[in-house]
Amino acid sequence: MTLGLQLDIQKYDCNLVLSPKIANSIQDDIPLIYVVTATYQRLVQRAELTRLSNAFRLVKRLHWIVVEPDGQISLNIQKLLNSSGINFTYFAQETNPSDQKNAGIGWIRTNHNPAVQAVLRYTKKLSAWPVAFSGRRKYETPIVENGKVVRFSAWNTHRKFPIDMAGFAINVKVLWKYHPRFTGMKDFHNGFEETHFLEQCCTVDDIEPRADNCTKILVWHTKTKKPTIDKIDHNVPKLEV
Template identity: 35%
Template structure:
């Protein structure tokens, strides 16, 4: 039997080692446990961050969708109205390098006009693919026609037979289409307007012409060598003459873009067309209008013809060291712009 003294000695020897081993074991395992806990915490936080990121992305996506929607809340052309009279815009066109550019410019104007029907007539044997595609892409309400001008009336080099201005046959085809499409007894009201593809038009012009009862008229800018041509209107609001340089004795000394006709008047006068033969240059407008109205029937628009509602293509003169550009400024009122071209700058001055 071991003595009590030996047992105490054994305990005193073993106990320190046991405590030492226990302390060492705990110090080695605790960092691992804390690391695993931290990993689990990091995992939870990362998953929370991931969910938060997804929520943030979804919110951002919703914001993006909302922004895109707000950018396209409008539509072109404007919705059709049952109250407003329709405007039938007749445009003759022919193939040339700038044709698509000028038709695009005109289409972008017409897209802002409610209740508009565009009758585009090509001077060709058949409708061309480029014009068909352009019309389809505009979204406008349109009719696409074609008729080729006879060879003896086409351009020959730098000269053209002056007996028939370009676009006459095309405009007449559009008039025939209107008469074949609409009945004179139809209740539908409308206005007919001749808009060439190389001109620029104010949106106010279409609002003005929509109230036309027979034939309405207004000034036209940059034609006949003038800053503008205009009907002369007396104090009673009646047209009595014409402000023009070229042959003011014409029955209707007006540009093609300077008048609009009520559709019912067109339908009621089936004999009214632009004359093809026996008409001097500049008398095409008169050949149609004298079959429709007299001078006293004309309805002056644009504040009794004191404002300009349409601009022709800008006339540019090119002296050696300067350019003279006539343009529009301040809404519809005309100003002259003097353009000085120097070595390093291009300076504009309003006169």
Template identity: 30%
Template sequence: KLIIVITPTYRRPTRMADMTRMGNTLSHVKDLHWVVIEDGQAVVPQVERLLQRTGLNYTYLNAKTADGYPKRGWYQRTVALRFVRAHAKEMLGNLTKGVVYFGDDDNSYDVRLFTEYIRNVKKLGMWAVALVGGTAIESQNVVNGSVASYKVKWNPRRQFAVDMAGFAISLDVVLNTTAVFGKTCPRGLGAPETCLLEDMGLKKEDIEPFGYDKPSDREVYVWHTKSQQPKFDKAKVDVNGFFAENDRDVL
């Protein structure tokens, strides 16, 4: 089964650090295709070289956020979904099944998220995410193998109360729908996840919860860590928060 990981990314001082960490994790996973979308006018050579070094199959596109979209990766994930729909056959190669995961660049991933959870998703897999939504761990309340409710602090009434990092969808579902990320998601009070999954025609009953077979020793496999803007010598920082032009290429 092919794992397709969709990652929006953009120039920020911690970006190469984040992408290096993520690349180091993903390179342990076989049958994975990394779709990276640069939020910018052009792709960035430093990122392209990083992707080459991972040895992974990857696609690196650029798509600057269009007018009216939140500047938080929504537009880039939409472009990536359209790319996947257009190129699924080539991406699959000899493989017959696939699963799509939205992995942002600054999260922290245990390699087992991919090998134990994502690889085993049949339709809609879901699991715990730490350090998100104003709480330590967002998870699902699983009763008899089904999701009865969500253990989240923020907007628990959402049909799918989960962060982007907490679910993966089968490629079949992606290919059989045209749903993308819109410009708003009022049902999610601004968070995009529930709108996408609802627009894909998925139901709460479709959720396959992972990590709750043994609640006594369950572990978290993904953390919604947030990269902080480091403090630079202001005199050397340009309007975008970067060092001088030469240093900008390194970041």
């Protein structure tokens, strides 16, 4: 079982919604992929989650964990998840706002490619791959020599793991093994979430390079512009955006 991004999901204290078909997916024998999306309520939220769901619907055996940051889940998003046909868990959690939220925003901005499933599904411990448009570069990538990651081309390579949150997956067993140590995650400052998280459980030597030895871009860290809205027409039906 593989995870894109870890959040502290043990401590949810709010509404929790599970997809109706979780049971169906248990018997398949390919490893389950968990994707964690930390989202937040805003104008483009449903557009962004629809786009992600389009990609995730193409991936077999994926479980989507969607987390709202401010203690409140939305019926609008719940309906979207229900109708997507994707196995999901949806809940809200009070958080220390900056770190988890920043991580979540970044993750949700990423364009997931179904090809990614081929890259991350069979992760033994930690796998990594290039991500376009992250770290204010055309791409950040592990540099691979003879099948091993030897260094990184990335923002701030003084970080032990200079990897964007969309650029790695871990086998979920790693989480169980190191679980108590992960409780300290919340105090990281911006840009250090990934490295602090990974430093607790992995070494650079553990990295399995993916995407043809890190020679292919399969993930883009794009951002959606906030829409410009000039005026509100009160003489129209209220539609849920």
